[in-house]
Amino acid sequence: MRLSRFFLPVLKETPAEAQIVSHRLMLRAGMIRQEAAGIYAWLPLGLRVLKKIEAIVREEMNRAGAVEILMPTLQLADLWRESGRYDDYGAEMLRIKDRHERDLLYGPTNEEMVTEIFRSSVRSYKDLPKNLYHIQWKFRDEQRPRFGVMRGREFLMKDGYSFDIDEASARRSYSRMFVAYLNLYARMGLKVAPMRADTGPIGGDLSHEFIILAETGESQVFCDKTLVEMGAPGTDLDWDGDLADLVAQRTSLYAATEEMHDQARFEAEVAAENRLCARGIEVGHIFYFGDKYSRPMKAMVAGPDGTERPAQMGSYGVGVSRLVGAIIEASHDEAGIIWPDTVAPFDVGVINMRPGDAAVDAACQEAYKALTAKGLDPLLDDTAERAGAKFATMDLIGLPWQMVIGPKGVAEGVVELKRRATGERWTLPLPQALAQISG
Amino acid sequence: MRLSRFFLPVLKETPAEAQIVSHRLMLRAGMIRQEAAGIYAWLPLGLRVLKKIEAIVREEMNRAGAVEILMPTLQLADLWRESGRYDDYGAEMLRIKDRHERDLLYGPTNEEMVTEIFRSSVRSYKDLPKNLYHIQWKFRDEQRPRFGVMRGREFLMKDGYSFDIDEASARRSYSRMFVAYLNLYARMGLKVAPMRADTGPIGGDLSHEFIILAETGESQVFCDKTLVEMGAPGTDLDWDGDLADLVAQRTSLYAATEEMHDQARFEAEVAAENRLCARGIEVGHIFYFGDKYSRPMKAMVAGPDGTERPAQMGSYGVGVSRLVGAIIEASHDEAGIIWPDTVAPFDVGVINMRPGDAAVDAACQEAYKALTAKGLDPLLDDTAERAGAKFATMDLIGLPWQMVIGPKGVAEGVVELKRRATGERWTLPLPQALAQISG
Numbered sequence: 001m002r003l004s005r006f007f008l009p010v011l012k013e014t015p016a017e018a019q020i021v022s023h024r025l026m027l028r029a030g031m032i033r034q035e036a037a038g039i040y041a042w043l044p045l046g047l048r049v050l051k052k053i054e055a056i057v058r059e060e061m062n063r064a065g066a067v068e069i070l071m072p073t074l075q076l077a078d079l080w081r082e083s084g085r086y087d088d089y090g091a092e093m094l095r096i097k098d099r100h101e102r103d104l105l106y107g108p109t110n111e112e113m114v115t116e117i118f119r120s121s122v123r124s125y126k127d128l129p130k131n132l133y134h135i136q137w138k139f140r141d142e143q144r145p146r147f148g149v150m151r152g153r154e155f156l157m158k159d160g161y162s163f164d165i166d167e168a169s170a171r172r173s174y175s176r177m178f179v180a181y182l183n184l185y186a187r188m189g190l191k192v193a194p195m196r197a198d199t200g201p202i203g204g205d206l207s208h209e210f211i212i213l214a215e216t217g218e219s220q221v222f223c224d225k226t227l228v229e230m231g232a233p234g235t236d237l238d239w240d241g242d243l244a245d246l247v248a249q250r251t252s253l254y255a256a257t258e259e260m261h262d263q264a265r266f267e268a269e270v271a272a273e274n275r276l277c278a279r280g281i282e283v284g285h286i287f288y289f290g291d292k293y294s295r296p297m298k299a300m301v302a303g304p305d306g307t308e309r310p311a312q313m314g315s316y317g318v319g320v321s322r323l324v325g326a327i328i329e330a331s332h333d334e335a336g337i338i339w340p341d342t343v344a345p346f347d348v349g350v351i352n353m354r355p356g357d358a359a360v361d362a363a364c365q366e367a368y369k370a371l372t373a374k375g376l377d378p379l380l381d382d383t384a385e386r387a388g389a390k391f392a393t394m395d396l397i398g399l400p401w402q403m404v405i406g407p408k409g410v411a412e413g414v415v416e417l418k419r420r421a422t423g424e425r426w427t428l429p430l431p432q433a434l435a436q437i438s439g
Numbered sequence: 440m441r442l443s444r445f446f447l448p449v450l451k452e453t454p455a456e457a458q459i460v461s462h463r464l465m466l467r468a469g470m471i472r473q474e475a476a477g478i479y480a481w482l483p484l485g486l487r488v489l490k491k492i493e494a495i496v497r498e499e500m501n502r503a504g505a506v507e508i509l510m511p512t513l514q515l516a517d518l519w520r521e522s523g524r525y526d527d528y529g530a531e532m533l534r535i536k537d538r539h540e541r542d543l544l545y546g547p548t549n550e551e552m553v554t555e556i557f558r559s560s561v562r563s564y565k566d567l568p569k570n571l572y573h574i575q576w577k578f579r580d581e582q583r584p585r586f587g588v589m590r591g592r593e594f595l596m597k598d599g600y601s602f603d604i605d606e607a608s609a610r611r612s613y614s615r616m617f618v619a620y621l622n623l624y625a626r627m628g629l630k631v632a633p634m635r636a637d638t639g640p641i642g643g644d645l646s647h648e649f650i651i652l653a654e655t656g657e658s659q660v661f662c663d664k665t666l667v668e669m670g671a672p673g674t675d676l677d678w679d680g681d682l683a684d685l686v687a688q689r690t691s692l693y694a695a696t697e698e699m700h701d702q703a704r705f706e707a708e709v710a711a712e713n714r715l716c717a718r719g720i721e722v723g724h725i726f727y728f729g730d731k732y733s734r735p736m737k738a739m740v741a742g743p744d745g746t747e748r749p750a751q752m753g754s755y756g757v758g759v760s761r762l763v764g765a766i767i768e769a770s771h772d773e774a775g776i777i778w779p780d781t782v783a784p785f786d787v788g789v790i791n792m793r794p795g796d797a798a799v800d801a802a803c804q805e806a807y808k809a810l811t812a813k814g815l816d817p818l819l820d821d822t823a824e825r826a827g828a829k830f831a832t833m834d835l836i837g838l839p840w841q842m843v844i845g846p847k848g849v850a851e852g853v854v855e856l857k858r859r860a861t862g863e864r865w866t867l868p869l870p871q872a873l874a875q876i877s878g
Contacts, residue, residue, distance in 0.1 A: 009560030042509040121448030
């Protein structure tokens with residue numbers, strides 16, 4: 001993409017209304033624009049990151065055997081009356097009347113609807129386990145939306161739902177998602193710790209939050225640092241098998257959010273040198289809640305003995321749009337964003353230092369083509385901005401690599417390469433620069 | 440994908456409420472499920488087609504120089520008060536009050552919001568032309584939603600918006616979209632005819648509808664059959680140049696919907712043997728409307744002489760979810776859907792005729808791996824259904840190729856291959872079958 005054709009409305013000033021660094025940087029980098037309180041338009045740079053995150057989530061869900069569907073944003077109120085949540089949900093639910101005065105709502109989550117879809121066709125244990133997920137916009141009418149996409153009202157969530165014939169099988173489904181979640185956050189370059197959580201309004205007796213560590217995180221977390229260092233299990237697993245051991249390895253280590261924290265237990269269970277007190281951001285939440293929805297909504301399945309029983313369910317959420325902000329909280333510096341390679345909006349920013357100079361233009365074009373041929377996605381700054389502004393913008397938008405091409409380098413047959421994360425610089429011929437980028 | 444792990448709730452009976460063939464087939468093939476009047480959940484098979492169509496639209500928009508953004512589904516009523524459309528729009532607009540009693544609406548289209556985004560950062564002709572598009576769910580509260588996804592209330596639309604400094608440039612933007620539209624429908628295997636149209640509530644003085652031909656189409660259309668046979672211009676074009684000639688070649692030929700039809704002109708302009716009277720379905724609509732929104736909303740741009748003027752705008756819509764139904768209307772038979780290769784949910788259906796038979800299972804696995812290795816996406820029916828039901832389901836869901844693998848063929852070292860569109864069958868060894876599929 002050539003910057004002159006892109007749409008990158010960077011802001012010179014720091015917006016006063018933005019209280020946290022990810023919100024400030026997303027506004028400054030022209031990633032989003034607020035259209036109403038807690039409602040954002042995703043501009044091209046932001047949308048590219050959102051799509052990268054969405055793609056990683058989708059791949060890991062598919063790998064773990066989940067099947068993608070897409071439920072609508074609007075739902076019938078009657079569906080929520082079946083589960084009893086319509087009246088319980090409170091002011092966060094956006095309630096709507098259509099032209100025929102029918103009660104609709106903008107879905108804040110989809111337990112009811114997916115249960116309705118399930119019960120309409122699945123009758124037998126032979127069709128289980130099933131795990132249906134979707135990636136769709138949700139709405140929660142927060143009293144005070146703030147922190148940009150970290151606590152927006154219209155937000156993109158991956159929510160998945162597992163259906164099993166009994167608790168043992170449901171716990172295997174839960175373990176599969178637990179492991180898939182570790183993998184997907186790791187692929188985004190994040191350090192994540194699963195922490196036992198309250199189930200809140202979703203219900204159930206087993207639940208974990210996935211917390212990423214970021215100095216500017218919203219809440220205090222406490223854990224055994226072994227848990228964070230252990231890393232993700234990786235994708236080369238028997239996904240049909242029981243992954244409970246991988247889960248137990250982690251859940252046996254102390255990890256708690258501020259609300260669940262027990263300092264005495266922390267000190268008793270974790271050696272002093274392993275006690276990690278850090279700031280964290282919740283980026284996922286998984287629940288096993290048994291028949292909380294399937295029983296009142298009559299999602300019944302026949303077991304091997306022919307008797308019908310309510311399906312055992314779990315639900316699994318990833319805050320897709322929230323992750324864009326969370327990753328920035330975890331990865332930025334004074335100059336701007338530092339994207340992990342896997343979610344960067346472009347792989348390389350190529351800076352043309354003298355647009356209009358035939359030799360420099362040609363060298364930029366050559367670099368652009370060579371990068372593209374390697375399967376990389378470059379952003380070429382071909383604008384007439386002054387050099388200082390170009391460098392500042394490139395640092396601000398945080399592409400993993402910068403390649404600077406100017407008349408002097410062209411004369412000498414070299415480009416200047418910079419790694420955004422470390423600030424390392426190399427001056428070298430294009431082929432070697434490409435090799436450096438490809439690692 | 441193995442069918443036993445997929446979620447494909449096919450219906451044996453034809454749903455009584457479905458009046459048109461695409462609606463019937465989408466329900467029967469387990470592609471969608473109605474969640475409220477005109478509001479559908481997309482089940483896995485339907486979602487795959489929707490995503491294929493979306494991807495083609497996205498590729499052709501990007502190729503033509505448009506830049507993707509993503510605007511939210513909910514909008515502030517105040518934005519529509521600026522253009523004067525809030526009161527004009529009528530009962531089709533879903534109006535919403537949030538918890539603070541602020542007026543919101545579920546966007547039926549995005550002229551106002553994109554104009555707001557544009558005016559917030561673009562000031563100079565140097566930044567033009569710009570074409571911003573998004574692919575997002577819309578809501579129109581139809582009085583009588585029907586015909587499944589063909590006239591739903593919550594629907595997926597690609598809507599794009601061009602911004603130019605003057606009319607000449609705006610007309611070039613219009614031509615680019617006109618040509619991109621011809622290409623994108625052609626890639627979906629559709630016969631399309633652009634027809635001059637009324638501008639309706641969007642406004643403006645130049646507009647074309649893109650109509651695909653289908654025997655079961657919703658409206659009568661009249662055109663010179665040369666127009667349909669001419670085909671799409673293809674993608675190898677100078678997209679920065681003026682594509683007006685390609686447009687003129689087509690717009691010079693007679694083409695009219697029933698509302699715009701003039702029988703006398705039709706007979707005068709078109710030779711008898713070229714007069715095509717057919718049924719059609721609208722799947723796209725493009726508009727040039729100048730400063731209808733930019734003037735009241737003050738989206739001003741400085742020209743080369745320094746004076747400010749309202750940007751010249753056009754808008755360009757493709758009914759993405761509607762296309763799923765429209766393609767079925769254009770391509771089906773008694774037995775079910777016949778997907779064009781480019782939008783099919785899977786490329787090949789592999790039918791295991793005797794699951795549990797080790798040799799047949801192994802042959803299916805070999806075929807599955809070989810297909811995948813060729814970059815094809817197979818659906819393997821590994822269920823215990825009887826053969827007749829498997830064949831019927833495969834015909835119903837309309838994958839381009841079927842590969843039948845049973846004990847007799849395995850013993851002889853062959854598979855049976857069927858082309859869904861023509862019914863042609865071949866019995867041949869796997870490598871030759873793969874070659875046949877790859878064409």
